[in-house]
């Protein structure tokens with residue numbers, strides 16, 4: 001009964017929360033007290049619009065000015081000729097790791113002795129892979145956290161790295177300047193799948209982590225295989241997409257998706273947020289809504305004018321992602337200070 005009254009209060013007035021959370025013995029305020037969606041039964045758990053209100057340590061989720069994810073308007077990207085390709089350093093080795101159902105994501109963590117680093121692109125330092133995390137939707141065409149020209153994809157792979165040159169571990173880096181680099185790869189449904197995703201999502205493997213806290217060991221993984229065949233990317237400065245939403249992440253969105261099969265997508269949707277004794281609640285739609293871009297700059301290493309002066313057509317060719325309804329018109333390319341800025345609008 002108390003739960004219900006309390007829930008109603010919170011739903012009615014966001015500022016009630018501030019009063020409530022000031023009370024000393026409120027039981028639920030802890031690291032894991034957040035959710036993506038309303039829970040059908042049981043007590044209130046804060047959804048994304050409340051993350052920043054229920055815990056003062058998470059206030060950046062509400063008041064931050066460079067939050068993630070964002071919608072990328074490709075017409076607002078700026079070509080930065082100084083962005084070098086991303087360099088992946090696996091030491092030529094295959095790696096092992098453990099795949100978890102965290103109740104919120106499919107999460108893959110490498111064994112401690114396997115160090116995979118990336119550098120180049122927008123990075124000044126080398127960053128070490130900490131976790132591979134999957135976000136996905138309950139329906140096709142939703143489930144990615146980032147949007148491209150307002151459109152979502154069926155999922156998003158996030159490779160989360162921390163700056164191991166400046167910081168001793170992920171926890172320390174996550175709250176520090178230049179702490180994190182997240183490589184983001186959109187997922188699309190196709191007839192065949194990416195070989196790395198196939199290792200994670202084939203029925204024999206994915207069904208081992210159906211319930212929260214399930215874990216399954218994988219060996220002989222080649223991290224290189226998760227990367228789509230492209231050197232092109234889009235980058236901006238943002239935040240973690242889960243509480244505490246620290247604004248310490250440089251995002252790198254690869255300019256090509258990876259593919260998974262309809263069957264694999266289906267298996268993902270059959271993962272539960274709960275333990276086996278509890279009701280089945282699909283993990284899908286584990287997505288934070290897009291946040292305001294504010295004054296941030298979105299840079300890319302895609303040189304739209306590479307193949308001549310015919311800017312609009314080139315753009316259509318070079319950019320792998322195009323909204324199905326979007327056509328680009330009214331383009332001009334301006335060249336100044338060695339940087340090409342593309343201006344235009346999407347109909």
Ligand SMILES: *[C@@H]1O[C@H](CO)[C@@H](O)[C@H](O)[C@H]1NC(C)=O
Pocket residue numbers: 089090091092115116117126164
């Ligand atoms: C990653 O960086 C660490 C620390 O510099 C280094 O020991 C390790 O060998 C690097 N890993 C690879 C695969 O280069």
Ligand SMILES: *[C@@H]1O[C@H](CO)[C@@H](O)[C@H](O)[C@H]1NC(C)=O
Pocket residue numbers: 168169171172
């Ligand atoms: C991370 O590093 C900090 C500072 O060196 C240390 O205090 C902390 O215990 C470490 N945390 C973990 C989870 O290893």
Ligand SMILES: *[C@@H]1O[C@H](CO)[C@@H](O)[C@H](O)[C@H]1NC(C)=O
Pocket residue numbers: 081303305306307308
């Ligand atoms: C971008 O493409 C234009 C047109 O081909 C070329 O003049 C320019 O040098 C290119 N810039 C870079 C950095 O590659």
